Amino acid sequence: MKPTDERVRDDNAPPDAPVPDYRPIERFWPYVDLPEQPTDEELAALSPELSAALFGRAPLPFSVSLEFPAFDGDDYNRALALARASAEYRELGTGATLRHRARFYPENALQLRDLFDIVGRFDACEVLIDDHPVPYARELWLPLVWFLIT
Numbered sequence: 001m002k003p004t005d006e007r008v009r010d011d012n013a014p015p016d017a018p019v020p021d022y023r024p025i026e027r028f029w030p031y032v033d034l035p036e037q038p039t040d041e042e043l044a045a046l047s048p049e050l051s052a053a054l055f056g057r058a059p060l061p062f063s064v065s066l067e068f069p070a071f072d073g074d075d076y077n078r079a080l081a082l083a084r085a086s087a088e089y090r091e092l093g094t095g096a097t098l099r100h101r102a103r104f105y106p107e108n109a110l111q112l113r114d115l116f117d118i119v120g121r122f123d124a125c126e127v128l129i130d131d132h133p134v135p136y137a138r139e140l141w142l143p144l145v146w147f148l149i150t
Helices: 040-044 048-057 075-082 105-118 138-147
Strands: 064-069 088-092 098-106 124-127
Touching: 064 075, 064 105, 064 138, 075 098, 075 105, 098 105, 105 138, 124 138
Parallel strands: none
Antiparallel strands: 064 098, 064 124, 088 098
């Protein structure tokens, strides 16, 4: 090709592209009214670890949480009733991996002890201090909370 030929173009020029006869829709989601922000129900369903990572740790008072699996026995319904009556109750997982988490504040130490009397005999029962597993939570922290019972 000669430099004087009409087809000679600049090396940096974009190639010719055909122009479509229609303009595509700029909608990327099949849903018309997607909210930009998560709903309150979606935020409440987040695990405490994920919520802390996304939004930072909210200033909560000292709390003790019991997390326990489903079990067979007469006490299971009573344990669920006590857990649901706690300050915050959450079900984690489904089916065989279902676990119940109940948060108690110091003023509810008696209800915490009543629930722990039922579920504390299981090795799968976890005691969480401010949503974190802490060494000696069963042996040290719970007896300290029992001192708050009047």
